[in-house]
Amino acid sequence: MKGTTKSPPVVRLSEIIWSWIGAFxxxxxxxxxxxxxxxxxxxxxxxxxxxxxxxxxxxxxxSPLAQPRNLLGGHVLSALIGVTAYKMFYPHLWLxxxxxxxxxxxxxxxxxxxxxxxxATALIAVIGSQKIxxxxxxxxxxxxxxxxxxxxxxxxxxNNIPKNRRYPEFWx
Amino acid sequence: MKDPYLDTNPMDISDDDxxxxxxxxxxxxxxxxxxxxxxxxLAYRHALDRMTHSVTAGEVMTTDVVFVKKDxxxxxxxxxxxxxxxxxxxxxxxxxxxxxxxxxxxxxxHMGGKDAKSFMxxxxxxxxxxxxxxxxxxxxxxxxxxxxxxxTVRKDTPVxxxxxxxxxxxxxxxxxxxxxxxxxxxxxxxxxxxxxxxxSLRCQ
Numbered sequence: 001m002k003g004t005t006k007s008p009p010v011v012r013l014s015e016i017i018w019s020w021i022g023a024f025x026x027x028x029x030x031x032x033x034x035x036x037x038x039x040x041x042x043x044x045x046x047x048x049x050x051x052x053x054x055x056x057x058x059x060x061x062x063s064p065l066a067q068p069r070n071l072l073g074g075h076v077l078s079a080l081i082g083v084t085a086y087k088m089f090y091p092h093l094w095l096x097x098x099x100x101x102x103x104x105x106x107x108x109x110x111x112x113x114x115x116x117x118x119x120a121t122a123l124i125a126v127i128g129s130q131k132i133x134x135x136x137x138x139x140x141x142x143x144x145x146x147x148x149x150x151x152x153x154x155x156x157x158x159n160n161i162p163k164n165r166r167y168p169e170f171w172x
Numbered sequence: 173m174k175d176p177y178l179d180t181n182p183m184d185i186s187d188d189d190x191x192x193x194x195x196x197x198x199x200x201x202x203x204x205x206x207x208x209x210x211x212x213x214l215a216y217r218h219a220l221d222r223m224t225h226s227v228t229a230g231e232v233m234t235t236d237v238v239f240v241k242k243d244x245x246x247x248x249x250x251x252x253x254x255x256x257x258x259x260x261x262x263x264x265x266x267x268x269x270x271x272x273x274x275x276x277x278x279x280x281x282h283m284g285g286k287d288a289k290s291f292m293x294x295x296x297x298x299x300x301x302x303x304x305x306x307x308x309x310x311x312x313x314x315x316x317x318x319x320x321x322x323x324t325v326r327k328d329t330p331v332x333x334x335x336x337x338x339x340x341x342x343x344x345x346x347x348x349x350x351x352x353x354x355x356x357x358x359x360x361x362x363x364x365x366x367x368x369x370x371x372s373l374r375c376q
Binding site: 004005006007008009011012014015059060061062063064065066164165 | 187191194195198199200201202203204205206207209
């Protein structure tokens with residue numbers, strides 16, 4: 001249990017600033033666009049997962065977990081798994097939730113799309129409002145896939161503006 | 173798994189080296205300095221493996237090999253070794269087929285009796301007794317004191333394998349032979365050291 005190494009070094013100020021700019025623009029874009037497609041209360045939930053994605057795709061852009069494949073693949077696959085788990089195990093929500101998240105992780109691993117916010121997307125498919133449940137599998141496209149795509153678009157623009165930054169590290 | 177030959181890493185990297193390198197890269201690096209160090213060492217070993225396995229005996233051997241014939245008298249053998257400053261020589265039979273090796277160790281063993289490990293022991297014995305043990309050896313030939321059969325390898329044997337043979341069999345040279353057992357060249361410990369040193373210089 002004793003640690004064997006140390007924390008990576010702190011990032012430079014420019015990195016902090018560009019992370020802020022990217023996240024601000026990315027979340028603003030998703031919030032504004034999603035506002036036209038879902039009701040206000042559901043909007044809150046999906047922004048939950050995307051807040052987590054923003055940390056990665058604007059704040060840790062070199063991480064394998066933050067790459068486009070992981071962002072899109074992670075959200076879409078986890079959404080599909082979450083919806084499936086809900087349909088299979090309703091009304092046992094504790095079971096649906098745990099199977100959803102665990103399976104999402106396993107599948108993301110197997111498909112090299114591991115993306116932490118995917119776990120949240122899978123969970124939200126189970127515990128989400130009635131509106132989310134009534135979307136059924138469409139949930140994987142709107143808001144999950146679409147939201148991820150919007151944030152990716154902003155990331156591709158903003159992350160590549162400074163000379164010493166680049167994104168993504170890989171596509172496939 | 174520890175490999176005594178391959179683990180001699182002349183460029184051992186410190187945690188601080190890695191931390192400083194990470195600081196030089198812009199952005200948050202999603203890896204701990206410890207994991208990075210592990211990857212570095214594994215990658216370095218892979219590179220070393222690849223290079224040492226790709227080099228074969230044929231590429232480092234000396235082809236101008238000194239050898240003696242099996243019925244050469246020991247006086248000639250000793251003189252040859254002394255003149256050329258070598259510590260071991262392959263013994264061949266007609267057709268240049270390698271049948272054994274004579275080395276300093278063989279001379280010591282036969283001159284000093286059972287436990288002679290150094291020249292001084294032999295010298296001491298010589299001075300102690302009324303006649304030197306070596307006198308009876310004057311009538312002997314190469315094949316009488318050689319180590320036989322000789323350990324030999326082919327031209328396409330990787331140098332890393334030869335290094336392992338040197339360590340595990342405790343020998344310092346190995347003749348390179350063709351499929352018929354005929355002498356093609358010889359590889360000694362110094363040849364391997366010289367080669368891997370020049371490789372590690374290239375690595376940088």
